[in-house]
Amino acid sequence: MPVDIPKDKWPGSVRAVTIGATSAEGGTRAKTVTIGGETTLPYLQFEAPTPNKPVIAIEIKSRKPDDWSPLLAEAWGEAMNDPAQWAKRAEDSGADLLVLALTLADSPDDAVKAVKSVLAATGLPLIVWGPGQAEKDNELLVAVSEATKGERLVLGICEDKNYRTIVATALANGHLVQARAPMDVNLSKQLNILISDMGMPKDRILMDPTTGALGYGMEYGYSVMERLRLAALQGDAMTQFPMIVTPGFEAWKTKEAKVGEGVPEAWGDWKARAVNWETLTALALVESGADILVLRHAESVKRVKNAIGELVTA
Amino acid sequence: MALSGIQIYKMLPQTNCKECGFPTCLAFAMKLAAKQVELSACPYVSEESKKQLAESSAPPIRLVALKAGTEVKAGNEVCLFRHEKTFYNKPGLFLRVKASDPDLAKKVAAADAYKVNYVGMDFTVDGFALVLDSDAAAAVKTVRGATKRPLILIGDAASLQSGLSACGGETPLLYAADASSAEALADLAKGKAALVVKADSLDALAELTQKVQAKGVEDIVLDPSASTLGKSLTVNTQLRRLALKNFRALGYPIIAFPCDAKDEGIAAAQAIAKYAGFIVLSEFKPELLYPLLVLRENIYTDPQKPIQVQPGIYEINQPKPESPVLVTTNFSITYFAVANEVEGSGLPAWLVVTDAEGMSVLTAWAAGKFDAERIAKAIKGFDVASKVAKKRVVLPGHVAVLSGELEAELPDWEIRVGPREAVDLPAFMKQALN
Numbered sequence: 083m084p085v086d087i088p089k090d091k092w093p094g095s096v097r098a099v100t101i102g103a104t105s106a107e108g109g110t111r112a113k114t115v116t117i118g119g120e121t122t123l124p125y126l127q128f129e130a131p132t133p134n135k136p137v138i139a140i141e142i143k144s145r146k147p148d149d150w151s152p153l154l155a156e157a158w159g160e161a162m163n164d165p166a167q168w169a170k171r172a173e174d175s176g177a178d179l180l181v182l183a184l185t186l187a188d189s190p191d192d193a194v195k196a197v198k199s200v201l202a203a204t205g206l207p208l209i210v211w212g213p214g215q216a217e218k219d220n221e222l223l224v225a226v227s228e229a230t231k232g233e234r235l236v237l238g239i240c241e242d243k244n245y246r247t248i249v250a251t252a253l254a255n256g257h258l259v260q261a262r263a264p265m266d267v268n269l270s271k272q273l274n275i276l277i278s279d280m281g282m283p284k285d286r287i288l289m290d291p292t293t294g295a296l297g298y299g300m301e302y303g304y305s306v307m308e309r310l311r312l313a314a315l316q317g318d319a320m321t322q323f324p325m326i327v328t329p330g331f332e333a334w335k336t337k338e339a340k341v342g343e344g345v346p347e348a349w350g351d352w353k354a355r356a357v358n359w360e361t362l363t364a365l366a367l368v369e370s371g372a373d374i375l376v377l378r379h380a381e382s383v384k385r386v387k388n389a390i391g392e393l394v395t396a
Numbered sequence: 397m398a399l400s401g402i403q404i405y406k407m408l409p410q411t412n413c414k415e416c417g418f419p420t421c422l423a424f425a426m427k428l429a430a431k432q433v434e435l436s437a438c439p440y441v442s443e444e445s446k447k448q449l450a451e452s453s454a455p456p457i458r459l460v461a462l463k464a465g466t467e468v469k470a471g472n473e474v475c476l477f478r479h480e481k482t483f484y485n486k487p488g489l490f491l492r493v494k495a496s497d498p499d500l501a502k503k504v505a506a507a508d509a510y511k512v513n514y515v516g517m518d519f520t521v522d523g524f525a526l527v528l529d530s531d532a533a534a535a536v537k538t539v540r541g542a543t544k545r546p547l548i549l550i551g552d553a554a555s556l557q558s559g560l561s562a563c564g565g566e567t568p569l570l571y572a573a574d575a576s577s578a579e580a581l582a583d584l585a586k587g588k589a590a591l592v593v594k595a596d597s598l599d600a601l602a603e604l605t606q607k608v609q610a611k612g613v614e615d616i617v618l619d620p621s622a623s624t625l626g627k628s629l630t631v632n633t634q635l636r637r638l639a640l641k642n643f644r645a646l647g648y649p650i651i652a653f654p655c656d657a658k659d660e661g662i663a664a665a666q667a668i669a670k671y672a673g674f675i676v677l678s679e680f681k682p683e684l685l686y687p688l689l690v691l692r693e694n695i696y697t698d699p700q701k702p703i704q705v706q707p708g709i710y711e712i713n714q715p716k717p718e719s720p721v722l723v724t725t726n727f728s729i730t731y732f733a734v735a736n737e738v739e740g741s742g743l744p745a746w747l748v749v750t751d752a753e754g755m756s757v758l759t760a761w762a763a764g765k766f767d768a769e770r771i772a773k774a775i776k777g778f779d780v781a782s783k784v785a786k787k788r789v790v791l792p793g794h795v796a797v798l799s800g801e802l803e804a805e806l807p808d809w810e811i812r813v814g815p816r817e818a819v820d821l822p823a824f825m826k827q828a829l830n
């Protein structure tokens with residue numbers, strides 16, 4: 083019985099965005115990373131190939147975090163004390179690019195030093211996050227941005243309450259920005275409009291729809307991502323940006339990942355469960371259209387990378 | 397096959413009497429085709445037309461129920477994306493066990509007893525997929541001694557026959573009919589079991605469903621035999637789309653076998669998100685089962701209705717008048733994060749759950765549904781003061797900013813700011829609240 087397979091053809095597409103610049107392009111990266119460019123829903127190869135496959139960023143910090151799960155401390159060991167070493171280990175673990183998260187304890191000088199040491203230690207493109215407090219974010223990111231002119235870093239995280247300073251410095255120094263809105267299609271669009279209105283070229287914006295962990299609101303982000311991608315394909319220009327999501331950060335906050343003792347026996351082996359928590363949160367977001375997944379554990383990185391590899395081969 | 401508006405129109409009285417609320421029979425027919433009205437709105441349709449129309453308005457994906465002591469249903473889905481409506485029937489998670497396994501009874505019993513709680517709901521394994529690689533009838537009996545959950549029987553025609561004969565008064569799923577075995581297995585399944593048809597192209601799959609249906613089997617499940625994540629996403633999406641376009645020959649639930657994938661957890665997660673109705677896992681691993689069960693719950697939660705608990709004052713570990721008062725919101729995930737933590741610590745407490753319209757602490761705060769006024773209203777409304785000796789209330793750390801306003805609303809109460817995360821509550825209660 084011959085079956086006529088329905089295919090969708092969309093008027094719109096996601097913009098392709100390149101992170102990092104090689105020496106020929108005014109930076110120092112050994113390679114760049116290009117994401118986005120999709121012309122159909124995730125991995126539907128029978129409609130169109132996936133032009134750029136989603137990539138994995140590993141999140142490292144400028145200082146050893148004291149609130150991370152002991153499992154992560156065990157996995158990264160000594161390297162956590164030195165961002166350069168940590169970056170190198172992350173590169174060896176299969177990261178396509180890195181996120182360096184700065185902390186409240188960093189001065190602008192500390193921040194610049196940490197960023198430079200990471201850039202020197204690996205050839206990977208880099209995303210830099212402020213500590214998440216508006217004033218401090220601005221102070222540190224401006225210093226970093228100026229000290230790394232032309233590297234095409236991604237600076238974040240821009241939110242509606244605080245985006246101007248970050249966008250302005252990224253604009254002036256040839257960087258990109260990460261624009262986060264709280265799980266809402268219209269709020270995402272609105273922030274993207276505000277950022278574009280400041281003159282930021284559209285191929286220098288990454289959209290962060292906000293992520294919840296498995297069991298802690300993941301499904302809201304999942305559906306918002308599906309809706310954002312559908313809007314982009316339908317031709318809504320202010321949603322046509324690649325999506326960056328943070329399953330590592332969210333999953334490793336959960337009790338399921340963080341705590342090994344005094345939890346129900348039905349939760350099973352701690353380490354395997356914790357890695358599953360991160361991996362499955364990430365996989366769900368891969369299915370809903372993520373372009374960059376920021377992860378923390380090397381085992382999840384390997385598993386999610388393999389999954390993406392299998393999804394992009396027809 | 398679904399009927400067009402014109403086809404439906406031909407079956408209506410064509411008198412344009414307007415009793416259905418539409419100006420013409422044609423207008424009503426168009427609405428019917430779009431499934432926006434019920435046929436019963438027209439009092440004059442003939443019995444014959446009713447029958448034909450009922451057939452064409454059957455759900456796009458047939459509901460297939462496997463039954464034993466419990467029931468597992470798949471099908472009846474109506475959309476491609478959960479935000480369009482919701483996903484209805486959670487895919488059943490089945491554990492694969494082998495007839496030849498000397499520990500069969502023990503393994504089944506252990507998995508059967510598994511129970512894990514997530515936000516107040518108990519989740520379990522749904523059933524077992526029994527590979528009939530030795531005496532089938534004996535194995536079915538062994539399994540039946542250890543579980544009442546539905547079965548998938550996997551084997552060749554002969555073993556399926558003997559396995560099925562050992563199943564009494566239940567509806568298992570037989571795996572699997574291909575081009576060569578379709579007729580024989582359809583005869584076997586008819587009236588007694590649901591049947592999987594297996595092929596590696598949609599053309600062949602549709603051919604098979606027609607074949608077994610012609611033999612009288614209605615409860616069909618599809619195995620499109622996709623070997624990689626990419627192939628399985630593609631074919632499951634195509635199947636869902638075709639079904640929603642009312643392509644009847646493929647309007648059946650799908651079975652998936654993450655147990656054979658390179659990364660079982662990943663394959664099972666994709667199967668949950670992307671349209672599988674029955675999912676077979678390789679072995680009993682709580683560290684994977686738990687996240688999969690949670691993922692399934694998340695994906696199948698109705699996006700229009702956040703899971704909520706009743707606002708009120710909850711007693712944890714038999715609180716006394718001197719026990720602390722904690723406030724939180726009525727979002728289920730939030731409530732249980734706090735309640736489980738306090739309960740697990742053994743420390744008694746009064747937990748005041750405010751009506752925050754089912755939102756988490758920060759979401760509700762940002763939406764103006766968890767502010768000093770609402771908290772004060774809850775404390776007064778639930779008459780907390782009459783239950784406690786010490787008027788002291790603990791706020792979630794994330795909303796520390798509310799403490800000033802709450803002092804103004806509750807002048808005779810002491811307002812304390814707790815930790816941000818519930819995990820740190822027991823330590824806080826021990827150290828800071830004495």
Ligand code: B12
Nearest residue numbers: 264299702724730755756757758759762763792814817818
């Ligand atoms: C899922 C989610 C949603 C879902 C809602 C889910 C729901 N039913 O609540 C949706 C998509 C609908 C949503 C909407 C909005 N959201 Co929202 N959302 C989230 C998200 C991703 C997760 C929230 C969650 O479920 N957490 C899990 C629960 C268990 O956490 P919790 O309630 O805080 O409970 C923990 C602690 O507070 C503590 N705790 C709880 N009670 C108590 C009590 C005591 C005594 C103590 C000590 C501790 C304690 O224990 C729990 C576990 O540790 C967060 C971001 C994030 N990743 O956290 C944003 C977030 C909360 N949302 C945010 C915003 C702004 C909004 C919107 C206003 C956006 C908008 N304008 O549309 C709307 C508001 C809703 C509306 N107007 O309809 C912001 C809030 C920012 C802020 N600080 O003001 C956040 C932080 C995202 C962000 N970074 O911008 N959101």
Ligand code: SF4
Nearest residue numbers: 412413414416421438
């Ligand atoms: S009630 Fe029936 S007969 Fe009358 S207009 Fe409507 S469809 Fe036609």
